[in-house]
Structure formats: C-alpha cells, structure tokens
Amino acid sequence: MNSGLFQNMAPNAKRSFFVTVALAAIATVLYLFCVQPCADELTAAKRRLAELQDRQYRTDVDLKRSSTVAKDLEDLETALKPFRDAMLVPLLESYAMRAKSIIDPLALGAGLEDVTYSDEPFRALPLPTPMPRQLHTRAAVKLTATGSYQQAVSFLLRIEKEMPLVSLQQLDITAQQNPRSQSISIVLEWPAKGGLTRK
Amino acid sequence: MKASSFHLNLLKPSENLSSSPVRLRIMLPVGAILACAGLLVWWGVLFTQIILAKTQAQGIEEDLAAKNSAHAEAIQKRDLARELKLQLEQLEYYKSGVRAIGEPLAKFAEIVPLRVQLKEMSITPPKPQVLLPPGLKVPLFGPTENVETQKLVIAGLTTKETPVVSLMESLENGFEKLVTSEHHINSFKQDNAEIDGRKLLSFEVEYTMPERRFAK
Numbered sequence: 207m208n209s210g211l212f213q214n215m216a217p218n219a220k221r222s223f224f225v226t227v228a229l230a231a232i233a234t235v236l237y238l239f240c241v242q243p244c245a246d247e248l249t250a251a252k253r254r255l256a257e258l259q260d261r262q263y264r265t266d267v268d269l270k271r272s273s274t275v276a277k278d279l280e281d282l283e284t285a286l287k288p289f290r291d292a293m294l295v296p297l298l299e300s301y302a303m304r305a306k307s308i309i310d311p312l313a314l315g316a317g318l319e320d321v322t323y324s325d326e327p328f329r330a331l332p333l334p335t336p337m338p339r340q341l342h343t344r345a346a347v348k349l350t351a352t353g354s355y356q357q358a359v360s361f362l363l364r365i366e367k368e369m370p371l372v373s374l375q376q377l378d379i380t381a382q383q384n385p386r387s388q389s390i391s392i393v394l395e396w397p398a399k400g401g402l403t404r405k
Numbered sequence: 406m407k408a409s410s411f412h413l414n415l416l417k418p419s420e421n422l423s424s425s426p427v428r429l430r431i432m433l434p435v436g437a438i439l440a441c442a443g444l445l446v447w448w449g450v451l452f453t454q455i456i457l458a459k460t461q462a463q464g465i466e467e468d469l470a471a472k473n474s475a476h477a478e479a480i481q482k483r484d485l486a487r488e489l490k491l492q493l494e495q496l497e498y499y500k501s502g503v504r505a506i507g508e509p510l511a512k513f514a515e516i517v518p519l520r521v522q523l524k525e526m527s528i529t530p531p532k533p534q535v536l537l538p539p540g541l542k543v544p545l546f547g548p549t550e551n552v553e554t555q556k557l558v559i560a561g562l563t564t565k566e567t568p569v570v571s572l573m574e575s576l577e578n579g580f581e582k583l584v585t586s587e588h589h590i591n592s593f594k595q596d597n598a599e600i601d602g603r604k605l606l607s608f609e610v611e612y613t614m615p616e617r618r619f620a621k
Contacts, residue, residue, distance in 0.1 A: 229437030
C-alpha cells in the first residue's frame, strides 16, 4: 500500500521526500560525527578545566598561607628548643654515659660518692593523633651512689633547677651502718628521640 | 437543481490538494534544512567552547607551572610545621608528666619525729607498659594509658606508734606533690633491734603518689 502511495506521488512531492531524507541523513551524520564527539570533548575539557581551577585555587591558598606557615614554623622551633636542648642523645650509643657526662658534676657537687650509671628500659610516650614521623620516648638512666639523705635531696634539687625537663622516675634510699653513706638509687628520665617499637 | 455543478472527477487521489496553507512537501525539506543548520550552529558553539576551555586551561597550567617551585616549598613548610606540631604535642605530654619532688623531700626531713628512724624510703617502679596487648600481632607505638601511678614506701623503726602517727599526720599537709591522702600500712610489728634495752617496732607505710599524667 505504501509503495503504491509512493508511486502515486506527484513528482514535486517525490523530490521533496528525497531531499528531506538526504537532509535527515546529513543531520544524522552531523550529530554523530561532529556534535556528539564535540560534546564529549567539551565535557572532558570542562572537567579538566575544573580540576585545574581547583588546583589553582588550592595553590593560591597555600601560597597565601605560606607567610603564616613561616611564622608558625618559627614559633614551633622556639617552642621545641627547650626540648631539643634537654634531649638525651647517646654517647657512643650509650645513654648512661651521656647522662654521666651531664649530671656527674651535679652529683659530685652534691657530695654523692661512688656514683655509677646504667641504662634502664625506656618507656613510650602516648601518641598524638595523627602520629608524627619522628617519635619521642622517655629515656631512663639509673644512678647508684652512696651519700646521705640530704645529699641525695640536694642532688635532686640541683637537677630540678638546672634541668627542668629531667624527671624523677624511681628513688630508693636504704639506710646503712654509716648514716653519711647510705645506699642511694635514683632513676631519672629524659626526653629522647625514637619510639620503642617503630622501625 | 443546478446542472453546471456536476462534472467528472479526473484527479487521482494523490493529486488531491490539501486545503491547508502549510504544504508538507515544502515544510519537510525546510524543517530538515533548519535541523541541519541548527546542528551546524550547535557544533560551532561546542567547538568555540572547547577552544575557550582549552585556552583557559592552558593559561592556568602556565600559571601553575610558574608557581610550582614556590608552591612546592610552601607545601614542604606546611608539612614540616604539621610534623613539628605533632612532635611538640608529644613532648608536651612528656613535660606534663615531669615529676619534681626535691622540695617536698627536703621538707620531709624536717617532719620526721625524733623517735622515728627511717630504714628505707623508696618510690616504686611504675607498672610495665603493655605495648603488645593480647590479640595484637604488631606492637603498639605508644601506651594505651597516659596515666602512671606509683607508691612511696616509707619504712623505719620506732619506739611506739605515736611518732609514726605524727609523721603520717604531718604528711597530710603541704606534701601534695609527694603523696596523696591514700595510704596503706603494710606492716607494724616488733623488731629485733633494741635501743636502751627496749625492743623497737618496725613499720612500713605505703602512700599513693600523685598521678603522672602524660597528656595535655
């Protein structure tokens, strides 16, 4: 019936039909091969542009903040200085020997005798969140000596005055026959670099 | 009846013209042309937008490249500041746990009654830290608890109980940095030591010390 209708069409109508079909084909080709790829490319270009704009914004913000960060760094370095100064660093891999070099003058000044130093197990410090890359720990050194109670206390007072970040962990004063030469054992703590379990 | 209105219809059905002023055979190609033109315009607009977006992107890339070294430095400083802040925080934990009891220990010598002879005074070791709790395969980097409690043990000899009670009463005031009010008498018994022919009594008192709190 349709073919009959087409055959019965006037020549003008036939021409019009063919022109329309040809134009529709061109429109389809235009859409599929020009408009659609262009639209895809534009989407990609816009996405890339948005990413770049975002990166540029963040870069500008970071650069604007850099002066504040520099000030913060300065403040942090100032705040960390007392800790760095107080930090116990090993002497030929011995913390006890470093402690000896630092506190021997104070021990002898307080009148303690037969002073010996030995390493004690370190203790871990609680962790902030997030965890820093450089951990710190509580380095402990045991001092044993003989002397009076007053001399031991005098030594502790000197330590507290000269080294406010050194802490007393353990103390043991045991009476001996001579009250001037009692057995004294003191464990002191320093801040030190390094975690207990971090590799 | 008018005879002139009768005639033979010689037209084929397809030759019948529509009474509508809109001719389909004209409108269809026109519509198709317009569609093509529209698509061409659309393509042009898209193409222009692509060029604009790419030009803008190129400008931003150049800007970023110019700022690259300064930005890298800023990032490095920011990361360093972050790291130092965390290190400082952990060291502040240490600082808050520092124990300084030289003064109360010095003062302690003044409150010991004459009839008390101290044999031993000790601060017990803190509890061992558990960095590998049961069930964990990898050790922890830090303790789960940030508080440490230790005891102060005072042991000695006396002639009777009153000097010890007096010592304990004296420790209740002005020794907050050394001991808390929590205490326990570990022992109070007769000793073999003698003075002036009298058997002495030995005692041992254990005080809980103030907590060492490793926190902000």
